[in-house]
Amino acid sequence: xxxxxxxxxxxxxxxxxxxxxxxxxxxxxxxxxxxxxxxxxxxxxxxxxxxxxxxxxxxxxxxxxxxxxxxxxxxxxxxxxxxxxxxxxxxxxxxxxxxxxxxxxxxxxxxxxxxxxxxxxxxxxxxxxxxxxxxxxxxxxxxxxxxxxxxxxxxxxxxxxxxxxxxxxxxxxxxxxxxxxxxxxxxxxxxxxxxxxxxxxxxxxxxxxxxxxxxxxxxxxxxxxxxxxxxxxxxxxxxxxxxxxxxxxxxxxxxxxxxxxxxxxxxxxxxxxxxxxxxxxxxxxxxxxxxxxxxxxxxxxxxxxxxxxxxxxxxxxxxxxxxxxxxxxxxxxxxxxxxxxxxxxxxxxxxxxxxxxxxxxxxxxxxxxxxxxxxxxxxxxxxxxxxxxxxxxxxxxxxxxxxxxxxxxxxxxxxxxxxxxxxxxxxxxxxxxxxxxxxxxxxxxxxxxxxxxxxxxxxxxx
Amino acid sequence: xxxxxxxxxxxxxxxxxxxxxxxxxxxxxxxxxxxxxxxxxxxxxxxxxxxxxxxxxxxxxxxxxxxxxxxxxxxxxxxxxxxxxxxxxxxxxxxxxxxxxxxxx
Numbered sequence: 001x002x003x004x005x006x007x008x009x010x011x012x013x014x015x016x017x018x019x020x021x022x023x024x025x026x027x028x029x030x031x032x033x034x035x036x037x038x039x040x041x042x043x044x045x046x047x048x049x050x051x052x053x054x055x056x057x058x059x060x061x062x063x064x065x066x067x068x069x070x071x072x073x074x075x076x077x078x079x080x081x082x083x084x085x086x087x088x089x090x091x092x093x094x095x096x097x098x099x100x101x102x103x104x105x106x107x108x109x110x111x112x113x114x115x116x117x118x119x120x121x122x123x124x125x126x127x128x129x130x131x132x133x134x135x136x137x138x139x140x141x142x143x144x145x146x147x148x149x150x151x152x153x154x155x156x157x158x159x160x161x162x163x164x165x166x167x168x169x170x171x172x173x174x175x176x177x178x179x180x181x182x183x184x185x186x187x188x189x190x191x192x193x194x195x196x197x198x199x200x201x202x203x204x205x206x207x208x209x210x211x212x213x214x215x216x217x218x219x220x221x222x223x224x225x226x227x228x229x230x231x232x233x234x235x236x237x238x239x240x241x242x243x244x245x246x247x248x249x250x251x252x253x254x255x256x257x258x259x260x261x262x263x264x265x266x267x268x269x270x271x272x273x274x275x276x277x278x279x280x281x282x283x284x285x286x287x288x289x290x291x292x293x294x295x296x297x298x299x300x301x302x303x304x305x306x307x308x309x310x311x312x313x314x315x316x317x318x319x320x321x322x323x324x325x326x327x328x329x330x331x332x333x334x335x336x337x338x339x340x341x342x343x344x345x346x347x348x349x350x351x352x353x354x355x356x357x358x359x360x361x362x363x364x365x366x367x368x369x370x371x372x373x374x375x376x377x378x379x380x381x382x383x384x385x386x387x388x389x390x391x392x393x394x395x396x397x398x399x400x401x402x403x404x405x406x407x408x409x410x411x412x413x414x415x416x417x418x419x420x421x422x423x424x425x426x427x428x429x430x431x432x433x434x435x436x437x438x439x440x441x442x443x444x445x446x447x448x449x450x451x452x453x454x455x456x457x458x459x460x461x462x
Numbered sequence: 463x464x465x466x467x468x469x470x471x472x473x474x475x476x477x478x479x480x481x482x483x484x485x486x487x488x489x490x491x492x493x494x495x496x497x498x499x500x501x502x503x504x505x506x507x508x509x510x511x512x513x514x515x516x517x518x519x520x521x522x523x524x525x526x527x528x529x530x531x532x533x534x535x536x537x538x539x540x541x542x543x544x545x546x547x548x549x550x551x552x553x554x555x556x557x558x559x560x561x562x563x564x565x566x567x
Contacts, residue, residue: 374512
């Protein structure tokens with residue numbers, strides 16, 4: 001049976017640029033796929049684009065491509081990424097510029113658009129789209145005025161199209177994480193659009209690989225002490241058969257570990273209902289998948305049952321939702337925790353005295369409960385606590401209120417409980433963004449998807 | 463006898479909107495039998511109530527000896543609007559591993 005090898009390059013915007021080099025050099029792969037977009041990422045990119053309209057893509061695609069393109073040209077590896085974010089054309093231009101600098105003007109770059117519906121919201125509403133929130137059923141209502149970005153999750157077809165048109169590098173906006181991996185398989189094996197079980201296996205491949213090191217020994221909850229050489233962690237590589245079954249592994253000589261345990265943890269990661277994992281390409285039933293360790297750092301994945309793709313696509317809208325102000329201050333033994341609590345009371349009263357009424361106030365004691373909140377058990381012996389760092393965050397409608405909060409921390413050094421330190425400047429107010437998920441009939445979206453392929457020499461050249 | 467889930471299981475958590483998505487994996491057949499019987503939706507709901515404003519959904523995934531939980535309203539409104547340091551709920555898997563269950567001797 002014919003097989004193809006595919007590697008993972010990045011699991012999110014900000015992931016390390018190093019492991020992908022091992023995948024390219026030693027992974028023996030024909031494709032490397034990058035998933036750079038999480039829900040939070042689009043919010044971050046929107047902030048960037050508002051400051052500078054040429055931004056809005058994940059900026060690390062530039063150094064990434066600078067490192068990779070020469071190796072990939074030599075080895076004939078094709079690259080697939082949703083680094084376009086909310087500005088795929090901007091990303092394509094930036095990557096083309098890098099290719100030209102490297103003397104690779106003939107490199108074919110594809111740019112996929114049609115996912116961004118920000119400018120189509122009113123038109124879609126006129127066609128009867130209600131934008132009801134998928135979770136709460138609420139109507140969009142006055143949130144409409146505050147929408148900052150709106151992107152639909154496209155599936156793997158557009159990526160396969162780009163590859164059929166000869167692309168060496170495929171850059172998309174919000175295509176799904178899994179599509180980065182299913183796309184090349186559709187192209188390689190020519191799977192039919194209704195071969196649901198094969199598609200489901202392709203989605204599982206994508207799902208297992210989309211978070212890079214999280215399947216090959218990273219973030220392993222139990223047994224992490226025994227995972228070798230995380231500094232040189234091998235990002236996942238899969239050997240995929242034409243029938244859709246595959247073996248997950250990693251490049252020779254790298255650290256990390258591909259074990260049943262590491263694969264299982266990623267297998268169910270963020271998928272919600274395991275019987276109904278919905279993607280634009282197929283609906284997967286993860287309770288049918290078979291996982292088997294077949295060698296050292298080799299796990300075979302097979303048997304996933306797929307059901308027909310849904311009639312709707314998911315859209316994610318981000319909307320402005322006030323500001324977050326925060327402040328930090330640390331206290332040392334003795335009674336560090338009690339001092340930090342007293343400081344929090346003082347700050348709350350100081351806000352009150354200045355008429356600041358936050359919509360929400362969140363108090364954390366770093367070292368005690370900043371990660372678990374009220375789930376963290378209280379310390380048994382306060383005398384054992386060396387230090388505690390207080391963090392207070394507020395949500396407000398105005399930036400000014402955030403500044404008032406930050407301003408109240410430094411005075412505690414002289415006029416608060418004793419042995420306070422490490423105020424660390426005054427943190428700047430941060431814009432908060434709410435997320436709104438909704439479903440849109442796919443026939444209103446897919447005809448707008450566009451795949452443009454051109455040589456690097458042509459992109460962005462007037 | 464009281465047993466901590468950490469001694470029976472491994473786990474991973476992530477986010478989707480305002481929900482924390484937590485998977486709990488039994489280390490072996492014996493542990494799978496125990497968590498299937500004793501880690502109930504009611505128990506997990508009560509455990510996360512101090513930080514979650516919404517309900518908890520639960521699924522069994524027998525092929526990987528796992529229980530899947532979706533804890534709604536646990537992330538302060540979702541990552542980009544959350545005031546929490548752990549705005550993605552990455553550590554809630556560990557919080558669940560600290561839960562104790564009462565098992566047969």
